[in-house]
Amino acid sequence: MTAELISVGTEILMGNIVNTNAAYIAEQLVRLGISVYHQETVGDNPERLYETLECATNRADLVIVTGGLGPTQDDLTKETAAKVCGKGMHEDAKAKQMLIDYFDQLGRGWETITDNNWKQVIVPDDSTVFYNYNGTAPGMVIPAENGSKIILLPGPPGELVPMWETSVVPYLSNLNNKVFYSKTVKIDSMGESGVETAILDLIETQTNPTIAPYAKPGEVHLRVIAQADTFAEGEALVMPVVEELKRRFGNCVFTTEEEVTMEEAFVDLLHKYRLTFSTAESCTGGLLAGRLINVAGVSDCYNEGFITYANEAKMKYLGVSAETLEEHGAVSAECAKEMAEGLINATGADVAIVTAGLAGPGGGTATKKPGLVFIGCCVKGHTTVMRYQLTGNREKVRNGAVVRAIAQTRHCILEQFA
Amino acid sequence: MTAELISVGTEILMGNIVNTNAAYIAEQLVRLGISVYHQETVGDNPERLYETLECATNRADLVIVTGGLGPTQDDLTKETAAKVCGKGMHEDAKAKQMLIDYFDQLGRGWETITDNNWKQVIVPDDSTVFYNYNGTAPGMVIPAENGSKIILLPGPPGELVPMWETSVVPYLSNLNNKVFYSKTVKIDSMGESGVETAILDLIETQTNPTIAPYAKPGEVHLRVIAQADTFAEGEALVMPVVEELKRRFGNCVFTTEEEVTMEEAFVDLLHKYRLTFSTAESCTGGLLAGRLINVAGVSDCYNEGFITYANEAKMKYLGVSAETLEEHGAVSAECAKEMAEGLINATGADVAIVTAGLAGPGGGTATKKPGLVFIGCCVKGHTTVMRYQLTGNREKVRNGAVVRAIAQTRHCILEQFA
Numbered sequence: 001m002t003a004e005l006i007s008v009g010t011e012i013l014m015g016n017i018v019n020t021n022a023a024y025i026a027e028q029l030v031r032l033g034i035s036v037y038h039q040e041t042v043g044d045n046p047e048r049l050y051e052t053l054e055c056a057t058n059r060a061d062l063v064i065v066t067g068g069l070g071p072t073q074d075d076l077t078k079e080t081a082a083k084v085c086g087k088g089m090h091e092d093a094k095a096k097q098m099l100i101d102y103f104d105q106l107g108r109g110w111e112t113i114t115d116n117n118w119k120q121v122i123v124p125d126d127s128t129v130f131y132n133y134n135g136t137a138p139g140m141v142i143p144a145e146n147g148s149k150i151i152l153l154p155g156p157p158g159e160l161v162p163m164w165e166t167s168v169v170p171y172l173s174n175l176n177n178k179v180f181y182s183k184t185v186k187i188d189s190m191g192e193s194g195v196e197t198a199i200l201d202l203i204e205t206q207t208n209p210t211i212a213p214y215a216k217p218g219e220v221h222l223r224v225i226a227q228a229d230t231f232a233e234g235e236a237l238v239m240p241v242v243e244e245l246k247r248r249f250g251n252c253v254f255t256t257e258e259e260v261t262m263e264e265a266f267v268d269l270l271h272k273y274r275l276t277f278s279t280a281e282s283c284t285g286g287l288l289a290g291r292l293i294n295v296a297g298v299s300d301c302y303n304e305g306f307i308t309y310a311n312e313a314k315m316k317y318l319g320v321s322a323e324t325l326e327e328h329g330a331v332s333a334e335c336a337k338e339m340a341e342g343l344i345n346a347t348g349a350d351v352a353i354v355t356a357g358l359a360g361p362g363g364g365t366a367t368k369k370p371g372l373v374f375i376g377c378c379v380k381g382h383t384t385v386m387r388y389q390l391t392g393n394r395e396k397v398r399n400g401a402v403v404r405a406i407a408q409t410r411h412c413i414l415e416q417f418a
Numbered sequence: 419m420t421a422e423l424i425s426v427g428t429e430i431l432m433g434n435i436v437n438t439n440a441a442y443i444a445e446q447l448v449r450l451g452i453s454v455y456h457q458e459t460v461g462d463n464p465e466r467l468y469e470t471l472e473c474a475t476n477r478a479d480l481v482i483v484t485g486g487l488g489p490t491q492d493d494l495t496k497e498t499a500a501k502v503c504g505k506g507m508h509e510d511a512k513a514k515q516m517l518i519d520y521f522d523q524l525g526r527g528w529e530t531i532t533d534n535n536w537k538q539v540i541v542p543d544d545s546t547v548f549y550n551y552n553g554t555a556p557g558m559v560i561p562a563e564n565g566s567k568i569i570l571l572p573g574p575p576g577e578l579v580p581m582w583e584t585s586v587v588p589y590l591s592n593l594n595n596k597v598f599y600s601k602t603v604k605i606d607s608m609g610e611s612g613v614e615t616a617i618l619d620l621i622e623t624q625t626n627p628t629i630a631p632y633a634k635p636g637e638v639h640l641r642v643i644a645q646a647d648t649f650a651e652g653e654a655l656v657m658p659v660v661e662e663l664k665r666r667f668g669n670c671v672f673t674t675e676e677e678v679t680m681e682e683a684f685v686d687l688l689h690k691y692r693l694t695f696s697t698a699e700s701c702t703g704g705l706l707a708g709r710l711i712n713v714a715g716v717s718d719c720y721n722e723g724f725i726t727y728a729n730e731a732k733m734k735y736l737g738v739s740a741e742t743l744e745e746h747g748a749v750s751a752e753c754a755k756e757m758a759e760g761l762i763n764a765t766g767a768d769v770a771i772v773t774a775g776l777a778g779p780g781g782g783t784a785t786k787k788p789g790l791v792f793i794g795c796c797v798k799g800h801t802t803v804m805r806y807q808l809t810g811n812r813e814k815v816r817n818g819a820v821v822r823a824i825a826q827t828r829h830c831i832l833e834q835f836a
Contacts, residue, residue: 011632013454015444016639020436022459027433036431037466041440041457048455071611072631073621114615134809158810193489197532203491213490214429221434279704279725285711286697286704289725293703294813296779304731306724307697307707313722361714391552392576395712 001175003034004060006052008068008077009155010043021066021153021160028164031258032172033180033227034062044074053084057148062172067155069137071116078140081152082124085144092129095121095138102136130167135159141171181234182209182225184258185245186265188218188407195220198248202241209238211245217396218403219262251414254407266406267295270351273417275380277409278349279305280318280339282330283357283373288402304347308339318342318354331358331368333385336376340385344378352378353409355401359394370394373401377409384412419593421452422478424470426486426495427573428461439484439571439578446582449676450590451598451645452480462492471502475566480590485573487555489534496558499570500542503562510547513539513556520554548585553577559589599652600627600643602676603663604683606636606825613638616666620659627656629663635814636821637680669832672825684824685713688769691835693798695827696767697723698736698757700748701775701791706820722765726757736760736772749776749786751803754794758803762796770796771827773819777812788812791819795827802830 005025011017019041026036038060042052049068056063068077082089099121103113120137123129130139132154139153151168153160187195192215196203199222203211209226222245226237246253254265270277279289289305292298306317311330314320319342320335328334336356343352353375360370371390376383386408390400423443429435440457447454456478460470467486474481486495500507517539521531538555541547548557550572557571569586571578605613610633614621617640621629627644640663644655664671672683688695697707707723710716724735729748732738737760738753746752754774761770771793778788789808794801804826808818 009632010630012441013444013457014448014630014641015441015446016630016632016641017634018436018438018441023430023433023436025433026431030432037461039431039459043455072614074630114611116611116615158814161811193532193534196490197534212428212432212434212492214427214434216435223434281704284708285720286699286707286709286723286725287711288708289704290702290708290816291704293705293725293727294816296777296812299727302703303728304724304726304735305704306722307704307711308722309711309717310721317722359714393579394714396576398708398712 001034001062002060003029003036003062003064004056005036005039006056006063006065007039007041008044008049008065009041010045010074012041012067013043020157021155024157024161025064025066025164028169030225031180031182032169034172044068044076046076046080049077049080050084053081053150057084057144057146057150061148063148063150064153065150066153066160069120069139069152069154071114071120071136073116077152078122078124081142081150085124085142085150087124087126087142089122089124092121092123092138094131095123095129098131099136128171130163132159132163134162139163139167179228179231179234180225181228181231181238182223182258183238183242183256185222185224185242185249185253186255186260186262187220187222187249187252188254188262188403189252189411190220190249191215192220195222195249199245202244209241211241217400218407223258251411251418254410262403262406263292264295266410267292267298267301269410269413270301271297273413275350275413276301276303277351277353278303278343278347280308280343280352280354281306282308282314282355283359284355284398284401284405285309287398288353288355288405291402292406303349306343314339317346319345329368331356331372331374333374333387336374336385337383340376340378340383350380351409351413352376353405355405357397357401359397361394371397373397373404375401375405375408377405377412379409379412379416382412382416384408419452419480420478421447421454421480421482422474423454423457424474424481424483425457425459426462426467426483428463428492430459430485431461438575439573442575442579443482443484443582446587448643449598449600450587452590462486462494464494464498467495467498468502471499471568475502475562475564475568479566481566481568482571483568484571484578487538487557487570487572489532489538489554491534495570496540496542499560499568503542503560503568505542505544505560507540507542510539510541510556512549513541513547516549517554546589548581550577550581552580557581557585597646597649597652598643599646599649599656600641600676601656601660601674603640603642603660603667603671604673604678604680605638605640605667605670606672606680606821607670607829608638608667609633610638613640613667617663620662627659629659635818636825641676669829669836672828680821680824681710682713684828685710685716685719687828687831688719689715691831693768693831694719694721695769695771696721696761696765698726698761698770698772699724700726700732700773701777702773702816702819702823703727705816706771706773706823709820710824721767724761724764732757735764737763747786749774749790749792751792751805754792754803755801758794758796758801768798769827769831770794771823773823775815775819777815779812789815791815791822793819793823793826795823795830797827797830797834800830800834802826
């Protein structure tokens, strides 16, 4: 079975927003064993949308369209798709009641019901409606005359994702027979080309499963995918390769599960060894804690942290000495060490993670260039400070420091406990 | 002049990464007055890439391709584009030297030079090379036989963006004559349909300039664009509309500049009134500070902040009373008020911003559902606490709280000072 993704919206075409939906849906389709060869973006232009939909229904079994279902005048996806499939339209009673309830529940809501909202509850004849429990526009499947199916989904990710999980996955599972089994070996502390060089022999001989490498900031993922008749058969093909990758990359592997993020793997490790942690951030200024606290259940191991952006704050809360700041500066291994050890004293946590760096763009000196970051971690009394010279703009340096702080601390914990 | 964007990479097609480059480039092209009608994504598959490039060079003046220039085996964009344009390949001496220097400078770098890196310095004959000062793969322009041009750019955004600014913009400005003038009126504290309803009369009669609305979490942007022969003429068309929008949306307008973010507008306001601020975060756990500290120059108005995730931390650092926590809970207006006022006492800042909420997914009660967030701000002694019932998953609730915290505090500052 093949699918084609069409993202509708002048805001995507003109680059006002980033198309996260295409990534989400594509990844989901891979897991369901549905092949995607084309992704397209068109604006809120009925003629070009009509052409694109017509072409897509002629070459793919499923045409998955996101966006353009909303209340505003330029939202024309549903009307255009109905025309491509030769369908009339009618009001859906349940969708209408849900729209009323939605606004009721908003409390002091940011929206009030304006007239243009009502067009969202009109659906094409013969369509299967996917009700929206997180927004106002329902999704739907419209059958095309040639047997292809157009699936329309709302653009906002907070609506799309729950609708996908609760409505689209059950719908697609009924249509499809093949199984893809995959695991993703996620690696920190190494670059993409280093990782690939270490597994060139495996990549060159791959057939089923295949190994696909890709890099994220501070991480390299190796996705191992096999096609099979059953999940058990897929698993038997994939798992020996996963074991070989774990053997080659050792402690750098932080998970083999697709859905586990670096921060989740970190919090899992702290739970495993019953450790608490705290953070004190200078250049990352809250991003490190912000990322780690996104893990549900982190409250078992995290109580408090500091953003010690100014030197005074480093002295006041972490006991960094004025001499250290005077002699070595705030962006120094010495300062990072005192921050980490001071953070343990201040909070009583088992593990401390601190960042001190020059995020830029200004502030550089002859010996300290923007992108220079010292990361300190203290694990049960053992302090490790490492120096990183990161590249890129302020945001990239700060996010890069977050990833490296998590990786460095994870390695230090493993060295002491595993 | 028309352009077509092609994003190359199985990792995009399969949804392993999000295509932020397409958004960036599309937005840049709009500013240069170059029309984009198509965006496509293809995998690292030479046949489909060849077809896509051939089709694109036949219908667009510029074909802008990102990705697939890297060192790994599946990076085939350059070879395929050279074939489409009928060009041979040669080693570029400057690119080679830069690659050597790049690895030299990495310090204890995450990469070592592996053999596969050298293919990055091979370029098609007759191409204009864009050297890469932030990574290893250079970009380039390859002239196609029909006069169309294929521009190849590296996939990593930290390399793409600086190359775009320093090399591609000057190159394109030479090719193009028309001018687009645009301003973006950015609005907080209102939803998309409410904003559109308030300007329906303007949208219905628009020709030149046009007004395009789009929504981001907690923000609605109205982009006003005019096409003209000169910048001055474009400005004369756009500015009266911008003034009318400012009149209608008042304090909800936080900027009219495309490149100014909500956090930058906030920090600008603090600079304007010479105010310092501090943060204490529970449910947002560092994300609020993390976002505000991304503004270069924030050190003039931000010294320190707290992540008071546990109740004990709220008492210890902010002086929230045990009675308040016992009687009303941490997620309450009372707690947010004490946090905000306690934060002023602890830090001496002029402005305090605090968050206390239930990010979920667990932890809800009959009266407090996940997504309930109290945001407190204290501006020169005046404390305002507001209650928000946000929807979506943990990440969406936390990011939603950040945006609302910035908006609420900005409004409170304006009410007192403006």
